[in-house]
Every structure is written in C-alpha cells, then in structure tokens.
Amino acid sequence: MWQTIRDFPERLYFDYSVYIDRFVDWLSNTFEWLFDIIRDVILTMFDGVEFVLGVMPWWLYIGLLFIAGWRLYNVKTGVILSLLLFLIGVSGLWDEMIYTLAIIFISVFISFLIGLPTGILMSKSSRLESVLKPILDGMQTLPSFVYLIPALMLLGIGRVPAVFATTIYAVPPLIRLTFLGIKNVDEQVIEAGISFGSTPMQMLFKIELPQALATIAAGLNQTTMMAVAMVVIASMIGARGIGQEVLIAIRQINVGDGFVAGLAIVFVAIILDRLLQGVTARFDQTMETE
Amino acid sequence: MKNFIKKLSIVFVGIALAFTVAACREEEDVISLAEGDWESQVFHNRVMGFIFEHGYGAEWEDVQADTPVVVQSLRTGDIDVNSEMWSDNVTSYQDDLEAGYYHEIATNFDDNFQGLWIPGYLQDDYEIYTVFDLIEHKEMFYSTEVADEKGIVHGGPSGWAATNFLQNKFNNEEIYGDLSDAFEFYPLESTATLNVTLVDAYESEEAWVGYHWTPTWPHAEMDLRLLEDPYEYDYDEGTGNIPPTPVTVVVTDGFEERYPEIFEFLSNYETSADITSEALVLMDELDDAMEAAKEWLRNNEDIWTPWVPEDVADNVRDALQ
Known part of the structure; x- marks a missing residue:
C-alpha cells in the first residue's frame, strides 16, 4: 500500500530524449556548413598558437618566466615559477605542455570574446540576467560527457571539440564577474558621468569598464583556471597533451606517472595564476597612481 | 556541561554502532559485480545476478567502474x-593471479575478434580486404x-594490449613502412569516443577504419568487417592478426569460503562471443538489460542449466514464470 503512494507513478513517465536526438540530428544536418567553418577557424588558430609557442626554445621560456616573476613580485617568486616550469620539462612533458597550453589559450581567448560582451549586456538588461544566470549554472554543472558526445558528432574528434568543451566550462566565471564588476560601479561615479552628458558608449568605455577592470581580470583568471581543469576531460575526446598522459597512467594503475602528469597540470595552473594575478595587481597600481 | 558531553558521547556511540552494523551487513550479504562501460558485461552481470538472487537467494549489486x-x-x-x-588488456593480470589477490575460475568466452575493422560498404565498394589494401585509398x-597527406586509423585507449600491438604494427618500418607512411595510428582514450567516430561515419556512409572488438553492440547493429593481415602473429613486431583474448570470470580472494555454492556456479559459467552478440541484439530490442537477461534465460535453458544444480535451476525457472 505504502509503496503505491511512495513510488513515482509509472504512467507519468515521459521520455523526452527522442526530441533531443532529433534536435541534434537537425542541428548537424542544417548547420553542417557552420560547424565546418568553426572547425577551420579553431584549427587555424590552433596551428598558429602552437607554432608560436613551439618555436621558442625552452630556456627562453624559463628565462622570460623568471624575469616576469621577478618584475611582478620578487626574485624568489621568479625562481620558484621558473623552477616549476623546469620541472615540467624534466618530467618529459614539454611538448605535451605546449599542446595543452594552446588549447587553454584558445579557449580563454574565445571565452573572452564571448564572455565580455555577454557580461556587459547582462548588466544592462535584467531580463537577460534572469535568463542567463540559470544557463550559466547549467553550463558548469552539466556533466561534460553529456554534451561531449554531441560535440563529437558535430565537430569530429580532437582539438576542436576539446576547445569547444573547455570554452563551455570556462566561460561562465568571466560572464558573471564582468556583470558583477559593471553592476558594482559606484552610483556617484555614474551620476557624475550622466551630469557631464556622456553617451551610453562613453559611459561604458570611459567609466564602467575601467572601473570594473579589476573584477573582470579576476574573472579572466578564474576562466583560465577552469580551462586548465578541463584538460583531462578534453583528452577523452581525442585531444593530446598532458591530460592524455594522466589518462594513460591511471588506466595502467601507474600511480607515480599519474602524479607526475597531474602535478604538471598543477604547475601550469600555478604559473598562469601567478602571472595573471601579478599583471592585474600591476594594473591596479598604475590605475591608482593615475 | 557534563550532562551535555554524556549526551554527545551517547549519540556518537550510537552513530558508530549504526555505521558498524551497516558496514557489516553490506560486506556479508551483497555480492558486488564489476560493471565496465561495455554492454556485454552488463548482460552477463544481469544473468549472474538473476541466478544469484533467485537461484541462491543472495543479494547482489553492480558497481560501475573503469x-x-x-x-x-x-x-x-x-x-x-x-x-x-x-585478461590480455590488464597488464598486471598474471602478477595479480600469482600474488593471489583474485582468482581466475572460468573462461566466459575466448572466441572474440579484435583488430582493425572497416564498414562493409567500404569493403564492397573498394575491395579492401587486408590492411595493405588501405594504402591506395x-x-x-x-x-x-x-x-x-595521411589517413587516420582510430585506436583504442592507450595501455590496452591491443592498442600497444597496433602501435607496434605502425612502428614496424620493415613490414608496415608503406602503411605507416600513408596512415597514422591515433589512440582514443575513451571507447565512447571511439564508438562515436564509428557510428557517425557509418550513418553517413563515410570512410572509417579503426580498432574494435567483438562482442559489442556496433557489431550486432552494423555490418563491420575485420581486415586481414597476411603475416604470422607476433606481439612485439606488431605482425599478423590479434589472437582471441581469453575473457575470464574472476573472483576476489576469499570468495570461495564466503559463497562456496555460488563459487561452484561461477566456475561453470561459460558462453561464447556469438551467444553474447545475440544477447546484445536482444538487449537493444527490449531496451532493458534485466528483461533481456530474463528473456535469454527463458530461451537458453540448455546453456545455463548445466551451470547449476537441479534445485537451483528450478528456483530460477520459477522466478522466470
């Protein structure tokens, strides 16, 4: 008796998966040309970025990183950061790192192109805000394999769906923090702008965006960290890089190799995080002295 | 204050007891069956589980894991x-058996095929029969x-013995130099990804060549053909065709003492790749693994009744009614 009340009634079952299947079919048939263009664009970008990153000799990287750490923080930070990079090289993961960095940079770049305007629009329209907020939550919590399979069908295997998946996962913090940064600009500053008769465009580019810059930079930093976190998942859909080394190691229950590759990802994250934060802090300083 | 501590400790002891009881129960009563991400194992687990439950009155659960x-x-x-x-795809298998961590008690089937496959339409249209026929296309x-200027050969996950073997093939300059000049072997780290590339190509009748194995659902649903390799099999050289892998039934150490009767049943468990393939078609038709297992048990008494004593078989038959 209790069971009939407790259990979800079977006659209310409704299988809406077929509609999703149909939608994906329709998408791939109708927009094949568009996906081909996206493919070509991302592949061209990837080749370019990988070429630029790969043409530099390893010691130049380490030297430049030391200088950057030293100028942005102090000598100690410079030494630590370049040592971490050196360790990645020692682990035999240099080429993998270049590949992984290329995916991260392109994803962050695309995230920036999408995220900044979206965040601005969101801060201007409360209706868009109420629509986008749950979508952003969904993008970050939907298990990635769910959209990876359709992405594979639409974009093929390898670098392109990897960039696609990474972007989906990484773009929300940038949108959110751009929105937040602009929303939190001081009322009085805005009023001053209005009283001086600035147009909405002037308002945005001369007042709101500069004021929100620190928050947007924090968003960019978070986006980059999210992108780093996706490299292992990206390797499940045919991308190479450090993520693949992690997968190979854990598949063979190679705890040591797994940690070596995993730590390399951590080092990449630390280096990128420090650099971005340092640049942001430097930016704030110059803003304040102005 | 003292009173509060007393209450608190009683609560803690209570929780600890509850957990201990829960932990003991699980360990003693439930048989955990490993479930990988391929469908044939889902089917075999349902068959075993059904017999555990209705034949021996034992509880069971499936644990999804890589x-x-x-x-x-x-x-x-x-x-x-x-x-x-x-067994061939688990590098530590022989060592683990020798160390006694777990025991091989039966061979589920060993007539499976692994290797490089192409869709049937490709073979019919272009007469590609061996791996060398690929080169001109x-x-x-x-x-x-x-x-x-290179074609792609989709590979399985790195670290699988079959993947290593195919990698050896493409590294063998002497015999397969022309092949590796024309094609690149590209391991994919997830079988789901591998299947998507195959299904996607098959549906639009495009060219596809890659690693696959039977018994799996793509072979039940699609016309796939195994490419031949005229050379003698040698793992390190990568020559020849992959011999069938023994797919075994293993139990953890101490299982025999805990479940002597079920141990007996599992030692008799034996099917074949063909039997499994048919079951996979059934599973696809019925869209439910448990229903497919029941249907299979109903129709194949000659296969499963010899695995168990007569009274157990009767119990299972009753449950199938």
Missing part, C-alpha cells in the same frame, strides 16, 4: 566478481587530427 578501478577493487575485495576480465581517410 577497468583499473575494477582491478584495484578486486585486489582489496571491494568488488567480488568480474564477469568479463579482458588513403585519401578517403584524411583527417585534420593527423599529419597532412
């Missing part, structure tokens, strides 16, 4: 039974993910 996790859990005893251990297999 192969390395399954191997590790078999060692620790967190998983009791693996109905499909692809390499343009069809071009991909942006491999070097220019």
